Amino acid sequence: MNITKVLTGKEGEKLFLLGNEAAVRGTVEAGVSVASTYPGTPSSEIGDVLSKLAKDAGMYFEFSTNEKVALEVSAAAASSGLRSFTFMKHVGLNVAADSFMSVVYEGVNGGMIILSADDPSIFSSQNEQDNRHYSRIAGIPTVEPSNPQEIKDMMKYGYELSEEFQIPVLMRTTTRVSHMRGVVELETPNTDKKTGYFKKDPKRFVPVPANAREMHRILVEKMEKIEDVASNSPFNRIFNKGSKIGVITSGSAFNYAIDVIEKNELPVNILKIGFSYPFPEKLVYDFIKDLNNVVVIEEVDPIMEKDVLAVIGKYGLKTKVHGKLDETLPMIFEYTPDIVLDGMRKVIDFNLKEKQSYEPDIPLPVRPPTLCPGCPHRAAYYTVKKAVEELDLDAIYPNDIGCYTLGIESPYEMADYLLAMGSSVGTSCGFSKSTDQSIVSFIGDSTFFHAGIPPLINAVHNKDKFVLVILDNRTTAMTGGQPHPGLPVDGMGETAPEISIEKIVKAVGVEFLEVINPVSVDISKEIFKKALQFDGVAVVISKYPCMLTKKAASNQLLMNVDPEKCDKCLNCVKDLTCPAIYVAEDGSVDIDSMFCKGCSVCMQICPKKAIGAKRLS
Amino acid sequence: MKPYNIYICGVGGQGIIKTSIVIGEAAMKSDMGVVMSEVHGMAQRGGVVSTELKIGDSKSPIIEKSNANLLIAFEPMEALRAISKASKDTYVVVNTSPIMPFNITESEVPYPQIPDILDELKSKVKGVFALDAEKAAKDAGHILSLNMVMLGGATAVSGFPIDKEAVLKSMRANLPQKSIPINMKAYEKGFEFVSSN
Numbered sequence: 001m002n003i004t005k006v007l008t009g010k011e012g013e014k015l016f017l018l019g020n021e022a023a024v025r026g027t028v029e030a031g032v033s034v035a036s037t038y039p040g041t042p043s044s045e046i047g048d049v050l051s052k053l054a055k056d057a058g059m060y061f062e063f064s065t066n067e068k069v070a071l072e073v074s075a076a077a078a079s080s081g082l083r084s085f086t087f088m089k090h091v092g093l094n095v096a097a098d099s100f101m102s103v104v105y106e107g108v109n110g111g112m113i114i115l116s117a118d119d120p121s122i123f124s125s126q127n128e129q130d131n132r133h134y135s136r137i138a139g140i141p142t143v144e145p146s147n148p149q150e151i152k153d154m155m156k157y158g159y160e161l162s163e164e165f166q167i168p169v170l171m172r173t174t175t176r177v178s179h180m181r182g183v184v185e186l187e188t189p190n191t192d193k194k195t196g197y198f199k200k201d202p203k204r205f206v207p208v209p210a211n212a213r214e215m216h217r218i219l220v221e222k223m224e225k226i227e228d229v230a231s232n233s234p235f236n237r238i239f240n241k242g243s244k245i246g247v248i249t250s251g252s253a254f255n256y257a258i259d260v261i262e263k264n265e266l267p268v269n270i271l272k273i274g275f276s277y278p279f280p281e282k283l284v285y286d287f288i289k290d291l292n293n294v295v296v297i298e299e300v301d302p303i304m305e306k307d308v309l310a311v312i313g314k315y316g317l318k319t320k321v322h323g324k325l326d327e328t329l330p331m332i333f334e335y336t337p338d339i340v341l342d343g344m345r346k347v348i349d350f351n352l353k354e355k356q357s358y359e360p361d362i363p364l365p366v367r368p369p370t371l372c373p374g375c376p377h378r379a380a381y382y383t384v385k386k387a388v389e390e391l392d393l394d395a396i397y398p399n400d401i402g403c404y405t406l407g408i409e410s411p412y413e414m415a416d417y418l419l420a421m422g423s424s425v426g427t428s429c430g431f432s433k434s435t436d437q438s439i440v441s442f443i444g445d446s447t448f449f450h451a452g453i454p455p456l457i458n459a460v461h462n463k464d465k466f467v468l469v470i471l472d473n474r475t476t477a478m479t480g481g482q483p484h485p486g487l488p489v490d491g492m493g494e495t496a497p498e499i500s501i502e503k504i505v506k507a508v509g510v511e512f513l514e515v516i517n518p519v520s521v522d523i524s525k526e527i528f529k530k531a532l533q534f535d536g537v538a539v540v541i542s543k544y545p546c547m548l549t550k551k552a553a554s555n556q557l558l559m560n561v562d563p564e565k566c567d568k569c570l571n572c573v574k575d576l577t578c579p580a581i582y583v584a585e586d587g588s589v590d591i592d593s594m595f596c597k598g599c600s601v602c603m604q605i606c607p608k609k610a611i612g613a614k615r616l617s
Numbered sequence: 618m619k620p621y622n623i624y625i626c627g628v629g630g631q632g633i634i635k636t637s638i639v640i641g642e643a644a645m646k647s648d649m650g651v652v653m654s655e656v657h658g659m660a661q662r663g664g665v666v667s668t669e670l671k672i673g674d675s676k677s678p679i680i681e682k683s684n685a686n687l688l689i690a691f692e693p694m695e696a697l698r699a700i701s702k703a704s705k706d707t708y709v710v711v712n713t714s715p716i717m718p719f720n721i722t723e724s725e726v727p728y729p730q731i732p733d734i735l736d737e738l739k740s741k742v743k744g745v746f747a748l749d750a751e752k753a754a755k756d757a758g759h760i761l762s763l764n765m766v767m768l769g770g771a772t773a774v775s776g777f778p779i780d781k782e783a784v785l786k787s788m789r790a791n792l793p794q795k796s797i798p799i800n801m802k803a804y805e806k807g808f809e810f811v812s813s814n
Contacts, residue, residue, distance in 0.1 A: 001642060001791065016642045016651070123656055147652070147676070180678050181638070181653040183645050255652075255677035337681045355704040357683040358741050360697045362733055365726040367628065367695075367718040369664035410723065570722070579663055579719040594760065 007053045009186045019178040020045035022148035023087070023115065026155025028057055030111070031190030032085045034077035035061045036070040038450060039479035040089030041124040042178040043117035047087070048480060051491050058193050063482050063491040066421070066450040067092035068099055071114065075103040078112035078168065079205060080196030083159055087115035090131045091420065095451070097134070103168055104138040105215040106205050107222075110196070111159035112168040114140075117178045120252075120299045120334035124175075126401070126420065128332065130301040131172055135277035139219050141226050142170040142277035143235065144251045148182045150274065154235065156187075161229065165222050172276075174299060176252040176334060223278050231283040235274025238287060243267045245348060246287060248304060249297040250276055256340040257297045264341075264350060279307040288312070288319045295347055296323035299334050322347050370406060373580040374597025376544035377404045377471055379518040381412040382576055382601065384440055384469065387528035395438040395532075396431060400424035400452075402444035403478045403546075404471050411575055414442070422451025425468060429455060432464035438532055439466035446476040446484040448501060453508070459537045460509045467531045467538045470501055473546040481548060505539045512538035519544060521604040547597050557598030557613045559591050565610035572602045572611065618649060618673035621778045622680045623771070624702045626667040627691025628716045632764030635791065636689075637668040639768060643779045643787035644672045654678035663719060665695060672778055683707075688742075689771050691750070691763070692716050693734045700741065707742045710770040710811060711735070712763070714751035746770055746811045753806040762796070762803035769807025781808070 001015060006025050009015055017025065023046050027035060035054065037047045047063060054061035064070035067088040074084035086096075093100060093116045100114065116134070119125040135142040143158055145151040151173065158169040203211050230236065239258075246269040249257045254272050261268050271287045273280070288294050288308065296305040305323040312319055322328040322343075329335070329343040345352075371378045381404075388395045399405055399415035400423065408415035417427055424441040431439050443452050448470050456468065476482040483489050490496035505513050512534040516524045524542070531538035559580075566589050572581050573589060580595035581602060591602070591611075603611040623640065627633050634655050644651040654669045669680045683704040690696030690711040703709065713731055721728055738745045748770060754763040765788065771777060772784050785804070792800055 001638075014645060016638065016645045016653075018655075175656070176654060176679070179655050181641055181655065182678075183651060252677070256679065259675055259677045336679050337677055341681070355683045355706065358700045358703060360700050361737055362697060362729045363726045364694055364698055365718055365721060365724040365728060367663070367665050368720065369629070370719045372663070410720070573722055577719055582717060583722055 003049060003052060006049060007057050011186060011188045013186045014183050015186065016181055017148045017184045018045060018181050019148045019151050019173060021049055022152040022184050023155060024049045024053065025184065025186065026152040027059065027085050028189045029152065029187050030156050030159040031083055031192055032059055033082035033110070033194060033196070034074060035059060035085040036064045036073040037087050038064055038067045038070050038092060039476050039482045040092050040117070041479055042119060042175040043087050043089050043115065044479040044482070046115070047482060047491070051482070051493065055492050058191070061491050063484065065485055067096040071096040071103070072099050074112060075099065075108070077196060078108035078110045079106070080110065080198040082110040082194055082196040084110060084112050085115070087117070089125065090116050090118040090129055091125060091127065093131055093134060095421065100134070101138050102207055104140045105207055105212060105219055107166040108162060108168055109166065111162035113155060113158045113162065113171055114168055115171045115173065118172060118174045118300070120174050126418070128300050130303065132276065132303050133301070135170055139223055140168060140170045140277070141165070141230070141275070142172055143274060144172050144276045145177055145274065146251055146254045146272070147177065147180060149184045150235070151177065152184055154274065157235065165226055167222055172251070174252055174334070227278040227281060230275040230278055230280040233275040233280070236280050236283055237272045239270040239272070241267055241269055243269050244290070244292040245269070246271065246291045246294045247297055248273060248284065248287070248294060248308060250274065250304065251299060253297040253299050253335050253340070256335055256337045259337055260341045260344055264352070266344065266348060266350065268348070273304065276304065279304070281311055284308060284311050285315060289315070289317055291319045293320045293322060293347055295328060295343065296321065297329065297335070297340060297343070300332065302331070368409060370409060370577070370579060371403065372547050373578050373595045374547040374599040375403070376473055376518045376542065376546070376599070377407065378576065378578065379521065379599065379601045380469060380471060380524070380542045381407050381414050382605070383518065383521055383524045384528050385412060385414065387525045387532060388438070388440070391529055391532055393438040393532060395440055398424045398427045398431065398439065398441040400443040400447050402447055404442055404444055407442065411577060421447055422455060425452050425455035425459065428466040428468065429459050429462060429464045432466050440469060440532070441466060442469050442471055444477070445470065445472040445474065445486050445501060449485050449499070453504060456505070456510070456537070457508050463536070465536055467528070467540065470539065470541045472501060472541050472543045475546045475549055477546045477548065481546065501541055505541070510537050510539045512536065515541045515543055517544060518542040519599050519601055521601060556616045557600060558593055558616055559596050559598060559600065559602055559611055559613055561589050561591055562610045562612060563588055565608050567608050569607060572606060576602055576605065578602060620671040620673040620675040621776070622685045623670040623672070623687045623689065624667065624680055624685040624699055625670070625689045625691070626665065626695045626699045628695065629663055629666045631666070631691045632761065633666050633668055633691060636764040636768050637670055639784065639787045639791050640670055640779070642791065643783040646787065647779055647783045649778065650674050652676070652678040665698065667699065686776060687771060687774055689767055691767055693731055694729060696738060697729070697734055703742050705741065705743060708744045708746070708774045708776070709738055709742050710746045710767060710774060711738065712750035712767060713747050714749055746774070746814055748807065748810045750807065753810070754803050757803035757806055758799035762800050765800040765803040766807040769804035770811040773808045773811035
C-alpha cells in the first residue's frame with residue numbers, strides 16, 4: 001500500500017493499517033488543523049506519516065522541540081477554535097505534564113486529542129507507567145482503543161466529545177495497539193478547513209489562583225456530566241450470554257479476553273470498556289449487580305479493578321472481583337492470550353485441548369541490539385575510553401536516551417547513570433558536586449534540544465566540572481530518523497532555520513568547546529584528553545551523520561583485512577565490536593562487505609596496519 | 618474462519634515487516650479477516666525481530682503458545698528461539714544461512730550447528746523446509762530479495778490460506794516497481810523449492 005492512501009482513501013475503502021497510521025486517518029476524517037509531537041516509540045509512526053501527508057491534507061504539522069512544547073502548540077490551536085492533535089510516548093506526557101494539567105482546567109474551543117502511547121513490558125522505554133493515572137490526576141475524559149479501526153473511530157468520536165464539553169480528550173494506546181495492523185474501513189474525510197481566532201477570556205485561559213479555583217469547580221461539573229456519556233457510549237459494549245460470571249476489560253487485553261472466551265466457548269458476559277474515564281459507574285453497576293464473579297482484565301495497573309471494587313462497596317454488592325489484586329492475573333508487564341487463559345482457568349474450571357508445547361533443547365546465544373556498522377557513536381565511545389585509559393582516570397559516564405544508550409553494552413560499558421531525557425547533563429551537575437571522579441556524559445543532538453539546554457546553563461552557572469559529549473548524528477535516529485531544530489528542514493519537509501548547537505553552547509558561556517569528526521580517531525582522542533583535563537564544563541560536539549541517513553550511505557570506501565599482516569590480536573573484534581568484523585571458522589579476521597560502511601575506524605586502530613581500504617567504483 | 622496463524626522471525630533489516638504486510642494485505646483483498654503485530658524500536662538495531670499474523674476470525678494478533686500453523690524463520694537460530702509458538706502440527710520454512718550475533722566471539726553459548734538446529738526442528742514439528750535463501754536471493758539478482766524467497770516458500774506450504782495470485786498482486790503493490798523482476802524471480806525460487814520438497 002502506498003502511504004498516501006491514508007489521505008486519499010475513499011469512503012468504504014478498506015486499508016490494512018498500523019494503529020499509528022489509523023490515527024492519522026482519524027485526523028483526516030475529523031478535519032484536524034494542527035498536529036504536533038516529539039517522536040517516541042511506540043507513537044513515532046504517526047509523525048512519520050503526518051510529515052509526509054500534512055501538507056496535502058491542508059494541516060499544519062510539526063516535530064516540536066519536546067513534548068511540552070508540542071502540547072502547548074496544540075493547546076493554543078484548540079483554544080483558537082481549531083481541532084488539534086498532539087501525541088507522544090507515555091513518558092513524554094511526564095515532560096508535558098505541567099501544561100497538560102492546565103489545559104484540562106482551562107478547556108478548549110476546538111476539539112483537542114492528546115494521545116499517550118504506553119509501553120507495557122518496556123519494549124523501548126525506561127518504564128511501563130500506566131498513563132490512565134493521568135486521567136485521574138488531570139480529570140480528563142479518556143478513551144482506550146483495542147485495534148486500528150477503533151483508533152480511527154475514537155478519534156472522530158473524541159473530537160465531537162471534546163467540542164461538546166469544551167475539554168481535551170486523552171487517548172491511551174499501548175504498544176500492541178499502536179503497532180498492531182488490521183483492516184480499517186474508511187469514512188469520508190472532513191475537508192472543512194477553519195482559520196483560528198483567539199477570543200480573549202482571561203477568566204478561562206489564565207489560571208491565576210482566583211480563576212483556577214473556578215476552573216476546577218467547572219471541571220468537576222463537566223466530568224459528572226461526561227460520566228453519563230461514558231455509561232451510554234457505543235464504545236462501552238456488553239456481550240451478554242446470560243452468565244453469572246463476567247469480564248470487564250479494555251485495550252489490548254480485550255482482544256486476548258474475547259479470543260480466549262470464544263475459542264474455549266466459555267459462558268462469560270463481557271463488558272468492553274473503550275470510554276474508560278470518567279469510569280462508567282452506572283453501566284458497570286448494571287453489568288455486575290447480578291454476577292457472582294467478575295474478572296477485570298487490564299494492562300498495566302489495577303485501575304479499573306479498584307474502580308469496580310469501589311462500585312461494589314458503594315452499592316453493597318456481593319459480586320467477587322478477580323484480577324491483579326487477588327493474583328488471578330499478573331501485576332506487571334503486558335498480557336498475552338496465554339496469560340489471560342491461565343487467569344480465566346483460576347476462576348472457571350474448564351478443560352483444554354492444548355497441544356504439547358516446546359522450549360528449545362539447544363542453548364541459544366542471545367542477540368542483543370547493537371550500534372550499526374559505521375555508527376559514529378561507536379567511534380566516539382572507543383576514543384573516549386582510550387583517552388580515559390591513557391590519562392589513567394576513574395571516570396563515570398552519565399548517559400542519555402537514544403541509540404547511544406547502547407553504549408551500556410560490553411566492551412564500551414559507558415552508560416553508568418540515566419534517569420530520563422536530558423538527565424545526562426543535570427546528573428553530571430550533581431556528580432560534579434558529589435564526587436572527585438572524572439565525569440564524561442553523553443547526549444544526542446535531538447535530546448540536547450529536547451532537555452539538555454537548561455541543565456547546561458545550570459552547569460556553567462554553578463561552576464561544575466565535567467565533559468559533555470554531544471553526539472550530533474544529524475537526526476533523531478532511535479525513533480526512525482525524524483528531523484530536529486538543528487537541521488535545515490522542518491516536520492513538513494520545508495526548509496527551516498538550522499539552530500546551531502555550537503552557538504548555543506557558546507552563548508551559555510562554556511569556555512571549552514571543540515567540534516570533532518569522531519571517525520578521526522587520533523585527533524579526537526587528543527581533544528578528549530584536553531577536555532578531561534579542563535577545569536570547568538568542557539563540551540565536545542562529535543559531529544558525523546547517522547549511517548542510516550542517505551548522506552552517510554554515500555561513503556565510497558570498503559575495508560578489508562590483509563591476512564599476511566594480521567596477527568589476530570582481535571583488537572578490532574573485541575574493542576570495537578563492529579558487526580561487520582568477524583572471526584571466520586579458520587580463526588582469521590575478516591570484514592563482511594555487505595555490512596561494512598567504510599567508516600575506516602578499524603583501519604586507524606589496527607596496531608599491525610593490517611586493515612586497508614579500497615574505493616568503490 | 619478458524620484463524621491460520623503465521624509467526625515470522627529473524628534479524629532486524631531482513632525485510633520481515635514488509636513481508637508480513639504483503640501477506641496481510643493479500644488476506645484482506647481475499648476478504649479474509651486479518652490482524653498482525655509488529656515490534657519497532659530498539660530491537661531493529663541488529664536484534665531479534667518478529668511479527669505475528671492471524672488470518673481469519675481473531676481479535677488479538679498474538680499467537681498462543683504452540684498455536685502457529687506456519688513458522689517462517691529468516692534465520693536458522695531464530696527458528697529455534699520461536700519454537701514455543703510451534704507444535705507437532707506446525708510447518709516451518711527456514712533459511713539456513715546464519716547471521717552471527719555481533720557479540721558471538723565473547724558469548725559463553727556458541728552459535729549452534731545448523732544440522733543440529735534442523736534436526737531439532739524436524740523432531741518437533743510436522744514438516745521443515747530448509748533452504749539457503751541467501752544464495753537463492755543472490756541467484757535471483759539481489760541479496761535484499763531474501764524476504765521474497767521466504768515468502769515464495771511460505772505460500773507453497775500445504776494449508777497456506779491465500780492464493781498465490783493474490784500474494785503476488787500484493788507483492789507488486791508493496792515493493793518498488795523496479796525491484797519487481799528480481800523479487801518475482803526470488804519468490805519463484807522459494808515457491809519451487811517448497812513445492813518440490
